[in-house]
Amino acid sequence: METKHVKKDGEHVWNAFKQMKSYMEKSYLLLDQATPENYFVTANRRQVYDGVSTLLNSNLGHKHPRIQQAILEQLQRLDTASMFVSTNTAALNYAKQLLKATEDRYYSIFYTNSGSEACDTAIKIARKYWKNRGENRPGIISLEGSYHGSSIGAMMVAYGGYAMDDYALKHDYFYQIPVPDPLLHPEFGDETALVQHCLNVAQTLMRDDQACVGALIIEQVQLSNAAFALPQEFVIGLEKLCRANGVLLIVDEVATGFGRTGSLFGSEQIGVWGDLMMFAKGVTSGYIPMGGVLSTKDVFMTFWADNPESALEHGFTTGGHPVACAAASACLELLQTEQICAIAAQTGAYLREQLQALKAFSFVREVRGKGLMLALILDETIKIPGMEQWGVANIVSRFLVNKGILLYPDSDSTIIIAPALNVGKSECDMICAALRDCLEKIALLTER
Missing domain, CATH: 3.40.640.10 (Type I PLP-dependent aspartate aminotransferase-like (Major domain))
Structure with a gap:
């Protein structure tokens, strides 16, 4: 028999490195399943692409x-x-x-x-x-x-x-x-x-x-x-x-x-x-x-x-x-x-090249990393009206979830991009396109 949960039930599980009140109000995400294509399925049946390999540990993807x-x-x-x-x-x-x-x-x-x-x-x-x-x-x-x-x-x-x-x-x-x-x-x-x-x-x-x-x-x-x-x-x-x-x-x-x-x-x-x-x-x-x-x-x-x-x-x-x-x-x-390390090196170089194009946004400071351990560094002084208490990386990562992409905000200004080593170029393009859309939204909000 499947158990039904309401959002308040999330308070019974103390999440890592979280101010729980803020997390429950702004970032609560309940995962229920995973697919071999490296998507998470949420409890309300939405699919979210795992762009950070759970936390850089699902190197060979889900359900292998x-x-x-x-x-x-x-x-x-x-x-x-x-x-x-x-x-x-x-x-x-x-x-x-x-x-x-x-x-x-x-x-x-x-x-x-x-x-x-x-x-x-x-x-x-x-x-x-x-x-x-x-x-x-x-x-x-x-x-x-x-x-x-x-x-x-x-x-x-x-x-x-x-x-x-x-x-x-x-x-x-x-x-x-x-x-x-x-x-x-x-x-x-x-x-x-x-x-x-x-x-x-x-x-x-x-x-x-x-x-x-x-x-x-x-x-x-x-x-x-x-x-x-x-x-x-x-x-x-x-x-x-x-x-x-x-x-x-x-x-x-x-x-x-x-x-x-x-x-x-x-x-x-x-x-x-x-x-x-x-x-x-x-x-x-x-x-x-x-x-x-x-x-x-x-x-x-x-x-x-x-x-x-x-x-x-x-x-x-x-x-x-x-x-x-x-x-x-x-x-x-x-x-x-299966020569996965060499493939990861090649795909990582491709993903990093695509991410470099995001430096066209004035508040994108740097793209760093090696292989499929990459980071997008944003200007931490950027403040979004009505969301001043949040770092820009947290805001971007939340926008991304709404677009079906899960990345990790490692700090107020850093977003980690680290998909599974079997990621394809089409998934890399999908991640970069979603990031571009979110950064465009940030740019519009800061212009107000």
């Missing part, structure tokens, strides 16, 4: 028969198991498959259920690594504008993006360095000078004995910073600094991984791989929650000892869940055998 089959087969074979008491064949199968896909740069996987958990896991591994080596190096460096999750540990890594006092959190031994983003640092007219400035700040921190820096965490395309792709020379420079100062490098591939930026992992494009690599989101194409941290053998072996105190006191009841691992195996196989 091969992934669904893998999930069903694993449910019938081994439906659940816990890493607290055993290892399971699905988890071992996927570990070997993923390690091979990274050309054996890594040695072991610690399984989690999400990107936030992967961040906390990487922090604990990095800090315990140094403890096991007899050194006190708890300091963690991250980049300004970064976001690595919403758990307590992940919040402290990206403390610049959170009101820490609201949660009574201190961020001792967590540091941030500037990124060479000209939108954040217009005072630097020259990119080379800006890159060098950012590297100098990192070097100073790493050499500060009081900072006790043991690890640096980077996301090579910063989704939370309007899909800013870190310059190659900056990433290479950071890696060199890490090696020169004995600092662990943690690469966050939660959003960038599994084809999203046009290669299996973003690390491939610059050739910089971390000592630890975080993953989640697209690993199962969003069908089952899953994440993890890949570790090199050097890091793993510091926990390999007869001394029980060297163990990593950490884990999740459903980490390495056999059904999630089976889904992940199917996804990775599809990515590798």
